[in-house]
Amino acid sequence: MVSALLGVGLVALTIVHLLPVYFGLSIGGPFLILFVVAPYIAIALGAGWFGEVRRYQAELRAMQLQLIQSEKLDSVGRMAAGVAHEVKNPLQMILTGVEVLSKRLADTDESTRQILRDMADAVERADRIIGGLLNYSRDRGLGLAYADLNGTIEKSLALVNHELDKAGIALVKNLHESLPMVRLDEFKMQQVFVNLFTNAMHAVGRDGQIRVATSMERLTRGPNVGHRKTDRYTPGERVAIIRIEDSGPGIPREHLEKVFDPFFTTKPTGSGTGLGLSVSRQIVEMHGGTIEAGNRDAGGARVTIMMKLGTAGAPA
Amino acid sequence: MRRRRILLVDDEVSITRALALYLTENGGCDVRVENEGIRAVASAREFEPDLIFLDIMMPDIDGGTVASEIQDDPLLRGTPIVFLTALVSRDETGGTLKRIGGYPFLAKPTHPEVVLEYIKVHARKGA
Numbered sequence: 001m002v003s004a005l006l007g008v009g010l011v012a013l014t015i016v017h018l019l020p021v022y023f024g025l026s027i028g029g030p031f032l033i034l035f036v037v038a039p040y041i042a043i044a045l046g047a048g049w050f051g052e053v054r055r056y057q058a059e060l061r062a063m064q065l066q067l068i069q070s071e072k073l074d075s076v077g078r079m080a081a082g083v084a085h086e087v088k089n090p091l092q093m094i095l096t097g098v099e100v101l102s103k104r105l106a107d108t109d110e111s112t113r114q115i116l117r118d119m120a121d122a123v124e125r126a127d128r129i130i131g132g133l134l135n136y137s138r139d140r141g142l143g144l145a146y147a148d149l150n151g152t153i154e155k156s157l158a159l160v161n162h163e164l165d166k167a168g169i170a171l172v173k174n175l176h177e178s179l180p181m182v183r184l185d186e187f188k189m190q191q192v193f194v195n196l197f198t199n200a201m202h203a204v205g206r207d208g209q210i211r212v213a214t215s216m217e218r219l220t221r222g223p224n225v226g227h228r229k230t231d232r233y234t235p236g237e238r239v240a241i242i243r244i245e246d247s248g249p250g251i252p253r254e255h256l257e258k259v260f261d262p263f264f265t266t267k268p269t270g271s272g273t274g275l276g277l278s279v280s281r282q283i284v285e286m287h288g289g290t291i292e293a294g295n296r297d298a299g300g301a302r303v304t305i306m307m308k309l310g311t312a313g314a315p316a
Numbered sequence: 317m318r319r320r321r322i323l324l325v326d327d328e329v330s331i332t333r334a335l336a337l338y339l340t341e342n343g344g345c346d347v348r349v350e351n352e353g354i355r356a357v358a359s360a361r362e363f364e365p366d367l368i369f370l371d372i373m374m375p376d377i378d379g380g381t382v383a384s385e386i387q388d389d390p391l392l393r394g395t396p397i398v399f400l401t402a403l404v405s406r407d408e409t410g411g412t413l414k415r416i417g418g419y420p421f422l423a424k425p426t427h428p429e430v431v432l433e434y435i436k437v438h439a440r441k442g443a
Contacts, residue, residue: 084402084403085373085402085403088402088423088424088425089328089331089402089424091424091425092328092331092400092402092424092425092426093328093330093331093334094425095425095426095427095428096331096334096335096338096425096428097330097334099338099427099428099429100334100337100338100341100428103338103341103342104341123425127425131423
């Protein structure tokens, strides 16, 4: 589309440049200038107009995606309570039955005992998924207080440190030393960071590397920056940026738009609920922030979170 | 010392059957089952339980109403109640600290050993 327009523009430009030479020399200077300059003005106006159209198309698409995402979240919420009740009762029966049998068959052979243990484990697994759904559908409120974002990240890392060490994964931290305090629900943001670190750990496998960096930036432009209602940030607004990068294989291009969808997972059945990133996005957006997932040029995935920085009244 | 009397009120027959068996065989409890919520108060008056495990979402009456009827009953007032419910996730239970309407609760599915622990903590001590 763009190349076709450029082609037409160039042809038009050539013709109108020749016109004054062919017909217009005798007409006089002012007309000559008009003939030469007009096409440039027309092309500049046209390009500006097409640029606007493209920008509005992109915005419309972003709004449509947001709407779809929000409808998905609402459906999940509505479904969760119903599913929870219908599934948790049978799970209670199975778990109690398994425990009755385990006690009665205390002297049975090892393979029978193993089957009973597996059944109890399966109930636990199903309950974790249902529990995640219930929590997901209810997490609509925040307990906001000013907190040190770097400290929140450190606390989250403390929760996964053991797993990092066990897998021999190197952690590289580059935390901005004078990041101002941010208004956040520290518990929920820890949930976000633990989710992201856990995903990164699964992506890099043994002996990989995870990098976490914080920085502070003043936004001038970007997809979420502007003065419209749909824009999350105003031009010139200061934000804290958290980048979590890994040395894994990256996110396949066809998955990039789906990674924040509820129930989207690439992990083996039973290993993930597919709610981790979706919940993370929900939490970050409740804070008025944004979260994006992408790939690094050098390979590996990168998740970028932007959080609004405190304004008046924020402790230093 | 007499055996602890436990009343299980839940419309799911399979749950009360298995749980009654477990508590009888492994906890030495005297268990009575009531699968119709609307009959829970009458059953409690007959049985005089030391603790009632009460489901919340039942087809004929909700557990909250049953709990308040029990507390309004002069004979049953003060009978300990623990809600056993599918409406909350396990993350939301916090031992005896978190309560629904002032009562402790357990999230289904709960390991029957935990049910036994709750009996030890909450049941009225036997004579």
